[in-house]
Amino acid sequence: xxxxxxxxxxxxxxxxxxxxxxxxxxxxxxxxxxxxxxxxxxxxxxxxxxxxxxxxxxxxxxxxxxxxxxxxxxxxxxxxxxxxxxxxxxxxxxxxxxxxxxxxxxxxxxxxxxxxxxxxxxxxxxxxxxxxxxxxxxxxxxxxxxxxxxxxxxxxxxxxxxxxxxxxxxxxxxxxxxxxxxxxxxxxxxxxxxxxxxxxxxxxxxxxxxxxxxxxxxxxxxxxxxxxxxxxxxxxxxxxxxxxxxxxxxxxxxxxxx
Amino acid sequence: xxxxxxxxxxxxxxxxxxxxxxxxxxxxxxxxxxxxxxxxxxxxxxxxxxxxxxxxxxxxxxxxxxxxxxxxxxxxxxxxxxxxxxxxxxxxxxxxxxxxxxxxxxxxxxxxxxxxxxxxxxxxxxxxxxxxxxxxxxxxxxxxxxxxxxxxxxxxxxxxxxxxxxxxxxxxxxxxxxxxxxxxxxxxxxxxxxxxxxxxxxxxxxxxxxxxxxxxxxxxxxxxxxxxxxxxxxxxxxxxxxxxxxxxxxxxxxxxxx
DNA sequence: TTCAGAGTTTCACTGTGCGAAATGTAGCGG
DNA sequence: CCGCTACATTTCGCACAGTGAAACTCTGAA
Numbered sequence: 001x002x003x004x005x006x007x008x009x010x011x012x013x014x015x016x017x018x019x020x021x022x023x024x025x026x027x028x029x030x031x032x033x034x035x036x037x038x039x040x041x042x043x044x045x046x047x048x049x050x051x052x053x054x055x056x057x058x059x060x061x062x063x064x065x066x067x068x069x070x071x072x073x074x075x076x077x078x079x080x081x082x083x084x085x086x087x088x089x090x091x092x093x094x095x096x097x098x099x100x101x102x103x104x105x106x107x108x109x110x111x112x113x114x115x116x117x118x119x120x121x122x123x124x125x126x127x128x129x130x131x132x133x134x135x136x137x138x139x140x141x142x143x144x145x146x147x148x149x150x151x152x153x154x155x156x157x158x159x160x161x162x163x164x165x166x167x168x169x170x171x172x173x174x175x176x177x178x179x180x181x182x183x184x185x186x187x188x189x190x191x192x193x194x195x196x197x198x199x200x201x202x203x204x205x206x207x208x209x210x211x212x213x214x215x216x217x218x219x220x221x222x223x224x225x226x227x228x229x230x231x232x233x234x235x236x237x238x239x240x241x242x243x244x245x246x247x248x249x250x251x252x253x254x255x256x257x258x
Numbered sequence: 259x260x261x262x263x264x265x266x267x268x269x270x271x272x273x274x275x276x277x278x279x280x281x282x283x284x285x286x287x288x289x290x291x292x293x294x295x296x297x298x299x300x301x302x303x304x305x306x307x308x309x310x311x312x313x314x315x316x317x318x319x320x321x322x323x324x325x326x327x328x329x330x331x332x333x334x335x336x337x338x339x340x341x342x343x344x345x346x347x348x349x350x351x352x353x354x355x356x357x358x359x360x361x362x363x364x365x366x367x368x369x370x371x372x373x374x375x376x377x378x379x380x381x382x383x384x385x386x387x388x389x390x391x392x393x394x395x396x397x398x399x400x401x402x403x404x405x406x407x408x409x410x411x412x413x414x415x416x417x418x419x420x421x422x423x424x425x426x427x428x429x430x431x432x433x434x435x436x437x438x439x440x441x442x443x444x445x446x447x448x449x450x451x452x453x454x455x456x457x458x459x460x461x462x463x464x465x466x467x468x469x470x471x472x473x474x475x476x477x478x479x480x481x482x483x484x485x486x487x488x489x490x491x492x493x494x495x496x497x498x499x500x501x502x503x504x505x506x507x508x509x510x511x512x513x514x515x516x
Numbered sequence: 517t518t519c520a521g522a523g524t525t526t527c528a529c530t531g532t533g534c535g536a537a538a539t540g541t542a543g544c545g546g
Numbered sequence: 547c548c549g550c551t552a553c554a555t556t557t558c559g560c561a562c563a564g565t566g567a568a569a570c571t572c573t574g575a576a
Contacts, residue, residue, distance in 0.1 A: 010310040011563065012270045012533070017314045024337050033553060042535050047555070049533095052268040056275045057369075065554070069338045071369050074376065077335015078393030079282055080327045109285050118286055154461065216362075269532065270564070291522060300566050305524070307564095323523070
């Protein structure tokens with residue numbers, strides 16, 4: 001089997017896509033016969049592929065035997081949407097912030113007990129290394145963005161996080177006691193901004209503010225990283241403003257003043 | 259080839275779904291090696307299936323060779339969403355309820371033993387996170403909407419549900435015994451309204467009422483979610499009225515008063 | 517430059533997906 | 547009720563489509 005057609009091609013998957021295409025063209029549920037006709041597949045072949053897709057939720061088969069697109073597509077589609085809109089929306093604002101400040105700007109999202117950096121504007125001036133590279137991860141309690149998520153969690157979850165992780169030390173200034181962490185988190189909550197002062201990597205400091213989506217959820221941390229000697233806390237308001245700008249673009253509606 | 263495994267099963271499609279599952283669990287793009295490891299597939303097999311999915315838009319492969327879920331899933335997912343016929347009908351009433359109460363309103367439908375959230379009005383005031391995101395799922399017995407569906411099932415099916423799922427605990431207040439669940443379901447039946455008191459997510463409470471279609475079937479749960487400290491059971495009648503309004507619009511005819 | 521690791525391509529092999537045929541089901545009309 | 551039709555579902559022998567191992571290529575780090 002060396003046909004040139006084999007390149008980038010698996011027959012079953014292509015047939016499956018054809019079935020999904022036909023289903024997507026029909027507003028109403030579709031019977032097997034129609035699907036077989038419009039895809040050109042043998043009815044028993046179509047039947048079997050539809051059964052496999054039905055088992056995985058890609059297709060839904062009702063009692064009277066008609067098929068429509070299934071709920072798994074909605075779930076996966078929602079993931080795609082949420083992952084695209086955050087990055088695309090954030091990137092422009094990040095580049096502007098980068099130009100204003102001359103420092104690297106990072107976008108970090110939460111994955112369990114860690115921050116994962118998913119976007120970054122590059123800066124020739126930055127001495128920042130390993131930690132803030134796209135794809136890199138770091139524990140919540142030593143990163144500015146991570147502290148935002150812990151502040152969102154509330155005291156019980158912060159304690160659970162501390163117990164679960166043991167608050168590992170990365171540098172001599174890392175927070176390693178629950179008491180210190182809780183105090184830090186309180187400050188984060190009050191100021192809606194967080195700092196990382198040489199806590200994850202020696203010689204690197206960050207300021208971060210939270211990005212929220214249309215449901216009000218904290219979905220990412222926007223952080224500015226600088227070498228320690230260039231650290232400037234006066235940049236906090238501008239970082240907060242940028243994060244708020246991105247949040248609004250994501251559909252976030254700030255709380256009514258109380 | 260007569261293995262019992264063949265029932266409802268096509269190996270390539272199952273492998274494809276496994277790859278999609280892994281990608282859905284990773285917020286960031288994933289390299290081939292990781293995908294092969296986490297799915298247990300041989301790298302060349304994974305590579306080929308990913309290439310086939312990439313050709314159809316189910317997966318997107320970037321220049322540096324990492325993979326993420328693709329745009330075709332968003333397209334198909336949007337179709338699924340738009341075709342849930344109750345969506346348009348419900349949305350207007352949901353927005354009104356949202357305005358009246360200032361809280362987030364969710365529309366959840368049943369998929370087997372879980373509730374899937376298919377619509378949501380956003381609220382800047384809500385601290386609600388992961389669970390009620392569009393596309394998210396949660397077990398029936400710990401969600402207000404889910405309890406409506408269990409009440410509709412009847413005692414035999416509720417017992418089967420409990421046996422089948424083991425009533426997994428999500429929080430310290432989750433219902434985990436059949437006896438407690440049956441009592442709760444009885445209350446739901448009597449009041450035509452259901453509650454979720456920190457049972458699926460700490461710090462979040464819901465009130466839900468059922469939406470019925472023209473055949474009288476329960477087709478969705480309309481729920482109002484609030485942070486626990488803002489929980490107000492006095493909102494139950496207004497939620498019930500809104501659900502009834504939507505039901506009527508779907509052609510539901512209430513039973514003759516008795 | 518070399519080397520290691522990841523990604524990509526090739527190919528012999530076999531078991532998985534295939535279509536034809538048989539069987540089952542539902543609805544309709546007499 | 548029975549017979550018919552159309553569609554759906556299941557069965558099964560078969561061959562080719564999908565497979566994994568090996569070879570090859572590429573990339574980045576030392």
